[in-house]
Structure formats: C-alpha cells, structure tokens
Amino acid sequence: MDNWVLKGPQTLINEQSSVNITSPTQVKVKVSHLLLTDFDAQLFTGAEEPAYPKTIGRAAVGIVTEVGENCYGVEKNARVYFEPTRPCGHCLACLSGKTRECTSVLQAGKDFDGFLRDFVVCEYSEVAPLPDSVDDIHALCIETIGIAENIYDKLNLQAGQRVAVVGADFSGNIIAQVLQYHKVIPIIIDNNPAHLEKAKKCGMYYSFTADDDLNANILNATGGHLCDAAVYSGNSRLPLSLSTRLVGQGKTVVISSIASVTAPMDARDILTKNLTVFGVSNAYDYTDAVINMIIHGAVTTDVFEKEILTEYDPVALFKERCSPASNVKKSKMTVLKMIL
Ligand SMILES: [Zn+2]
Structure with missing residues (x-):
C-alpha cells in the first residue's frame, strides 16, 4: 500500500x-x-x-x-x-x-x-x-473556503462594504467568491489576465491590475473612501504594501495563507492609518459550515x-x-x- x-x-x-x-x-x-x-x-x-x-x-x-x-x-x-x-x-x-x-x-x-x-x-x-x-x-x-469564511467572520463586515482582494489565484478567487456570497463587494487586484478573467466569470464587478491607475480605480470603486478592508492572498507575488495602501483610516488588513509567506511589509501605512493587521492560516472547526455553504452554491x-x-x-x-x-x-x- x-x-x-x-x-x-x-x-x-x-x-x-x-x-x-x-x-x-x-x-x-x-x-x-x-x-x-x-x-x-x-x-x-x-x-x-x-x-x-x-x-x-x-x-x-x-x-x-x-x-x-x-x-x-x-x-x-x-x-x-x-x-x-x-x-x-x-x-x-x-x-x-x-x-x-x-x-x-x-x-x-x-x-x-x-x-x-x-x-x-x-x-x-x-x-x-x-x-x-x-x-x-x-x-x-473545503479548507480554502473555510479560511475565506474564517476571514469573513473575523472582519465583521456588512453587506455592501468593499474589500480589496490582493491576488486572485485559486485561494484569492475563493475568498472573493465567499465575500460575494455574503453580499460584501470584492475588488480584485491581480496582474495575471487569466485570474482577472476568472474573477469576471464569477460575477465580480471590480477587477483591476496593479498599475499606475490603481489608486484612481479604487477611489472610483469606493466612492472616494478607499476599501473597508483588504485581504492579501499569500500565494500572490504582488507587494504586501498594496493591501495597506488601498484601505481607509482605521481599517483592517488580513494576510491569508496556509503556507508560509516571506513578503516584506512596509509599516508606514499601518502607522499613519492606524490599521489592524492579522493573519488567517487555517479553518479549524469550519468544515460543517463549509459543507453547508457548498450545498447552497456559495462557491463554484x-x-x-x-x-x-x-x-x-x-x-x-x-x-x-x-x-x-x-x-x-x-x-x-x-x-x-x-x-x-
Ligand atoms: Zn491548542
């Protein structure tokens, strides 16, 4: 065997x-x-x-x-x-x-x-x-969806709030789908056209590349307020500082990965905007909830x-x-x- x-x-x-x-x-x-x-x-x-x-x-x-x-x-x-x-x-x-x-x-x-x-x-x-x-x-x-649900729970978001999802690879896409399931509006940031295309296929309205227009695009998508939170998907090769840059004063940034992440972080935005930053790396005890979510079509x-x-x-x-x-x-x- x-x-x-x-x-x-x-x-x-x-x-x-x-x-x-x-x-x-x-x-x-x-x-x-x-x-x-x-x-x-x-x-x-x-x-x-x-x-x-x-x-x-x-x-x-x-x-x-x-x-x-x-x-x-x-x-x-x-x-x-x-x-x-x-x-x-x-x-x-x-x-x-x-x-x-x-x-x-x-x-x-x-x-x-x-x-x-x-x-x-x-x-x-x-x-x-x-x-x-x-x-x-x-x-x-199940675990990837559970991590997304764990993030949603910890962020304490309300319907209609806008959350930047930095990195729309497999796990980033699932995080965005789960946010969308809870009527929170994901704003996808990724430089891979295939990832952006997948996000669109999942019905995500806002998806942007991390280029010179990003700040203007985010301000437009949030009515000038910046994002209510940001989630950085650990597999993303994008700079971690994007997530702190795109959120407003006093907001929260989540770093999400089951694997280790070695990206360096710039503390300037955390200090000037008084941000909360934390990590989510597992979905312990979320299995039953996630099975129920899958039955209800939360994620494709x-x-x-x-x-x-x-x-x-x-x-x-x-x-x-x-x-x-x-x-x-x-x-x-x-x-x-x-x-x-
Ligand atoms: Zn213990």
Whole structure:
C-alpha cells in the first residue's frame, strides 16, 4: 500500500505500509482524491519543516472501508473529507475546552501524518461525511473556503462594504467568491489576465491590475473612501504594501495563507492609518459550515482549470510545482485520483 513519506527536504519516499484499526473509535478510509497544495510544496522543499518523517498531503477525500464499533455518524462506504487540522490539546484555549480558539493548530503533513497514501486510520471525529450534493472537487476546496469564511467572520463586515482582494489565484478567487456570497463587494487586484478573467466569470464587478491607475480605480470603486478592508492572498507575488495602501483610516488588513509567506511589509501605512493587521492560516472547526455553504452554491470551482491524474510521480509533481515558472500551475487544481 502506497504511503509517501517525507524524510527530509526533497526526500519523498514511497514506503509500502499497511494500517489497521486499533481502537473502537477509529475508522479506516481509502484515500480517493488528493489536491496538491502550496503547503505540501513548501513541506517538500523544506521551507516548512515537519518533524520528519511525515506522510505528506493536506487536502484529501476518501471512502470509509471499516468502522470501529463506537463511531458515530460515519458508515462503511461513506465518502468523507479528512480534517486537515487538529487542535494541539496543550495550549491554554485547548485546556479550557475552547479548542476552536487553539493557538497552535496542528497541520496535516507537518505535525501529523498527511494523506498521500492509500489508507488512513484515524478517529471518526477526524473525518467529515460528505453529502451526495458535495462532489469530490468541491470537497477538496473545503479548507480554502473555510479560511475565506474564517476571514469573513473575523472582519465583521456588512453587506455592501468593499474589500480589496490582493491576488486572485485559486485561494484569492475563493475568498472573493465567499465575500460575494455574503453580499460584501470584492475588488480584485491581480496582474495575471487569466485570474482577472476568472474573477469576471464569477460575477465580480471590480477587477483591476496593479498599475499606475490603481489608486484612481479604487477611489472610483469606493466612492472616494478607499476599501473597508483588504485581504492579501499569500500565494500572490504582488507587494504586501498594496493591501495597506488601498484601505481607509482605521481599517483592517488580513494576510491569508496556509503556507508560509516571506513578503516584506512596509509599516508606514499601518502607522499613519492606524490599521489592524492579522493573519488567517487555517479553518479549524469550519468544515460543517463549509459543507453547508457548498450545498447552497456559495462557491463554484467551474472556473478553475483542473488536471486529474491517475498515474503520477509525486516527486516530479512537487519539483515542477516548486520551480520558479510554476505560476500557471498555481491557478490550476492538480488532483491525484488514487486508485488501488
Ligand atoms: Zn491548542
């Protein structure tokens, strides 16, 4: 049984292994689809350093093949989504029972074994059953949508407010779609014409390139007020200072990424406009809410190009994804269809 284990930077080895249920609250799941993420790519290069060895793979769905006798709400043959994050169990929030506020959320592939393997045995609470109306492709986007929803919750926005979304790659586009679902108006900023085109296809009215006209365009789109908030998508190669430049006095800027971001930040706007800046890097405890959002059509994945691979070499795929010319790849969904 395949199990792709990261032993060190760029050292990803297929260790054949088998797993079995050892407790009545565990399920055994055949992984069926896995979405390659930038987080996986950073783990592969060593930019994110796991406690080696760790099985790689953060976003996956599967089919339950075995259920322990004390598992609830999960049945054999059910399609499930693997929770990509878990509370640490040790921080102050966790110890006081508020796991949703955990300050050091554990991540699949880094802190515990990820899902690029044939079978996973885990607690039944670590998988979420998927209704028929949530297809595998949408299910693979659950964490990205959850991060967008987490950002929306934290920004405390009202209908009609205007939010700059800097970077309209895969995650930036989904953030904008979720804002739009909540009747907040996204203003997309990206220099990639394909990204801007996708934003338009999703019904986004304002999308601009980061050129000399940007300030004037933003003033026009906001009635002269600048944006009510800005979200910087971590995969974007755009300067972080765009997000602080485009918001008004006393507003908030969110930096969003599941992978690490090394962009430098200019403090001038933060100081002169008295801005609040924070990061959102996970969607722990958002899975049920997101499944409900998908059922209600909050997000479409139709606009994204997809490659669904049944034969693949993970090492080659990660090397390709990490290469400097991989910008095209990043707006595409690369899905491994894992067949025994
Ligand atoms: Zn914790």
